[in-house]
Amino acid sequence: GRIYFQNEAGVGFVIQCETRFELLARNDLGERTLASYAVADGMLFVRSETHLWRVGGRGVLSATSRSGPSQRH
Numbered sequence: 001g002r003i004y005f006q007n008e009a010g011v012g013f014v015i016q017c018e019t020r021f022e023l024l025a026r027n028d029l030g031e032r033t034l035a036s037y038a039v040a041d042g043m044l045f046v047r048s049e050t051h052l053w054r055v056g057g058r059g060v061l062s063a064t065s066r067s068g069p070s071q072r073h
Contacts, residue, residue, distance in 0.1 A: 001016065001017045001018075002014050002015070002016060002017060002024065003015050003016075003017050004037055004044065005037075006033050006037070006046070007033075008032060008033065008034060009028075009032065009033075010028060010029040010030060010031050010032055010033045010048055010049075011026065011027070011028045011029075012025075012026070012027045012028075012029070012033075012046070013025070013026055013027075014026075014027075029046065029048050029051075029053065031048045031049045031050060031051070032048065032049040033046060033047065033048045033049070035047040041057075042056055042057070043055060043056035043057045044056055
C-alpha cells in the first residue's frame with residue numbers, strides 16, 4: 001500500500017497508495033542518486049553517488065562507502 005521513489009538530489013519519498021495524496025515520509029541521503037531502488041529479503045537498497053544504502057534488516061539504516069562501512073540509526 002506504499003509507493004517509494006526518489007529524485008536525483010537523493011531525496012526519497014514514501015506516499016500512500018490511495019486516490020488522495022498522502023506523504024508518509026521524506027528522507028534525504030545527502031548526496032546524488034541516479035539508480036532505482038532494489039528490494040531483496042525484506043530490505044530496500046539504494047545506490048547513491050558514494051554509498052550503497054540498506055534500509056531494513058538488523059539496523060534501521062546502514063551505508064557502505066568506498067572507504068568502508070558505517071552505521072546510521
